[in-house]
Amino acid sequence: MKKVHNFNAGPCVLPKEAINAAIEQLKDFKGTGMSVIEVSHRSKEWDATMEEIEALWKELLNIPDGYRVLFLGGGASTQFSLVPYNFLEKKAAYLETGAWAKKALKEAEGFGEVVCVASSAETTFNYIPKDYTIPADADYFHITTNNTIYGTELHEDIDSPVPLIADMSSDIMSRPVDVSKYALIYGGAQKNVGPAGVTFVIVKEDALGKVSRYIPAMFDYRTHTKGNSMFNTPPVFSILVMLETLKWVKNLGGLKVVQKMNQEKAALLYNEIDRNPLFVGTAAKEDRSLMNVCFVMAEEHKDKEASFMEFAKERGMVGIKGHRSVGGFRASIYNACPRESVQALVDCMQEFEKMHK
Numbered sequence: 001m002k003k004v005h006n007f008n009a010g011p012c013v014l015p016k017e018a019i020n021a022a023i024e025q026l027k028d029f030k031g032t033g034m035s036v037i038e039v040s041h042r043s044k045e046w047d048a049t050m051e052e053i054e055a056l057w058k059e060l061l062n063i064p065d066g067y068r069v070l071f072l073g074g075g076a077s078t079q080f081s082l083v084p085y086n087f088l089e090k091k092a093a094y095l096e097t098g099a100w101a102k103k104a105l106k107e108a109e110g111f112g113e114v115v116c117v118a119s120s121a122e123t124t125f126n127y128i129p130k131d132y133t134i135p136a137d138a139d140y141f142h143i144t145t146n147n148t149i150y151g152t153e154l155h156e157d158i159d160s161p162v163p164l165i166a167d168m169s170s171d172i173m174s175r176p177v178d179v180s181k182y183a184l185i186y187g188g189a190q191k192n193v194g195p196a197g198v199t200f201v202i203v204k205e206d207a208l209g210k211v212s213r214y215i216p217a218m219f220d221y222r223t224h225t226k227g228n229s230m231f232n233t234p235p236v237f238s239i240l241v242m243l244e245t246l247k248w249v250k251n252l253g254g255l256k257v258v259q260k261m262n263q264e265k266a267a268l269l270y271n272e273i274d275r276n277p278l279f280v281g282t283a284a285k286e287d288r289s290l291m292n293v294c295f296v297m298a299e300e301h302k303d304k305e306a307s308f309m310e311f312a313k314e315r316g317m318v319g320i321k322g323h324r325s326v327g328g329f330r331a332s333i334y335n336a337c338p339r340e341s342v343q344a345l346v347d348c349m350q351e352f353e354k355m356h357k
Ligand SMILES: *Cc1c(COP(=O)(O)O)cnc(C)c1O
Pocket: 010, 074, 075, 076, 077, 078, 100, 144, 146, 147, 148, 167, 168, 169, 170, 187, 188, 189, 191
């Protein structure tokens, strides 16, 4: 198989161990003589998998009692509407830190009054606003902890006077999280915890049932807490790969270990960006994401952008083109991105610098 360094933003690199374990179960699931995509989701074997995956989420994130973890379809984008559907009675507050945050906010506007407490839109979302007030009468406050497109990240769990809801699509399982500070955490799996097709929702059960509107069954979180995420047929294969990905995280030693690995990988790349006169980081230093590293060519080297892209591509780098709304480069270095890949990119940047001295 061709050797590449995968920096895709999502879907993205997953642990080889997880992919290989999933392949085995794609052939024969738990000795049933059937593939995991052939067994009944009502079978005892599948039931055990659902129990195992929820328990593993709770263990890894140290999720307190009173919370459930759901595995649903529709991606994080569906949660943009399910959150206001289930939580917005009168007013919601949003922090606008990027295109995803903006989409979430826009969906909420269809359900009630929405207050944007702060936005960094005027500087292409290159930082996370910190000076804002959360209205005390809001039904909830919505944040996006990692802004995948711009490479900014909230490194700590904030305090909120109202129920806190977070889109953690692109940094879940990259660090320990104080789940008790949140009413709900959601995200698409395809950045850090598995393949596309499954969406995780961590929800505090007693935060539900506070709105007066009718909620269709499939859009009501209580349907899925009651049905153990099997009110309808769950995305079995995506869930299985997610389980294997979480087992890999556990085998590494859990989230403290993973966080340290992520800090080291990110430092390796950011140090090179700061040292190398050809490149400039685009995100405010204190908000730099450990997951998505965004950078551009320095002003006087702008003409070399295409040439560096080609140079890196020839050396096996995949997916380093910045999002079309930002330009430049973005290296997504999620949990499963090996340190060797980050080192290979750094080597590339150094070689390119030498060629242009
Ligand atoms: C990728 C991403 C999304 C969109 O996820 P889908 O599962 O494709 O709907 C939402 N929010 C953030 C922060 C993302 O990175």
